[in-house]
Amino acid sequence: MTSEGIELRHVTRIDEAWTTLIEVYAEVRADQLHQPHYSVERYGERLARHATEAGWEAVIGFDGAEPVGYAYVNTLLRDDRWWSRMATPLPEGCTDTSTVALKEIMVRVPWRGTGTALRIHDELLTHRQEEQVTLLVNPLAGNGKVKALYERWGYKEISTQQPAADGPVLTAMLRATRTIAEAAG
Template identity: 75%
Template structure:
């Protein structure tokens, strides 16, 4: 099923879209907000830090005036802590290849399974100058369905890390920004 009427908008500064990002995050994570790592306050701290990093950009999907989801990321530097926190050796040249870190992708439940998450994701990547994109995913999210969705989009596991002591151990994934094969749209959360 595809929902028409979704408008995708880019943001290069966080302040004009701060409220929308917080609103979507709080709804998507509603059942986890009691955990310190997932609290709205901690998310706000992460969002402010991420938005101050080089190359930050967000794509927000709207249905009418309502934000339904978003993705944001920033450019990684070769010595970025993103790379330094990995628990295993990375593929040769990985940290020297221009990379976008996909820091967050969120989608409200009514729009899951519609292809909207993939549209947001692909729009964020469409005009980026980096050669590859990396993300972190909780392998337990959705009983493994979220990681499987990213695999269907072409991401491969490269390592794992635990960015915060009170947060989960996350799987680090990587793929080329420009792919030659068509994207799959078979995921339950997109």
């Protein structure tokens, strides 16, 4: 499989994407759904909350009619709880710069390692007005491979946080919304 034939669709209304996002999430997280933090119910609660926040947008990849993965974001405000939950002081001016948070990115197994995740990610950020993008990643995910992937995409570690008491401690990462190569594009 390759990412070449994948159609990328932008969605700004959750009712147009709810079922697809839930189904892909449940498949990708199937081995973790027994943990309360990763249950479909808790994911649905987070998704519903995120979808009401400023600037919510998703990009869903399709291979024909079959969803292969997605990512979604929200605009962060200067006083957003995203920033206040950080365990260590943030880089100077970090919260003064317009920021979008990559809240979720999922790719189904058959399309992993094909460049699909990066295509979805880049498509989602291409038209955003925010200057920087931040995300949270479990540093243990994929035995560290997921964090390493984000580092290859240009993200740098800025802090840690534990958004849910029953969830893992996550690494907070940050980069420019568009890299120099993307901006020259």
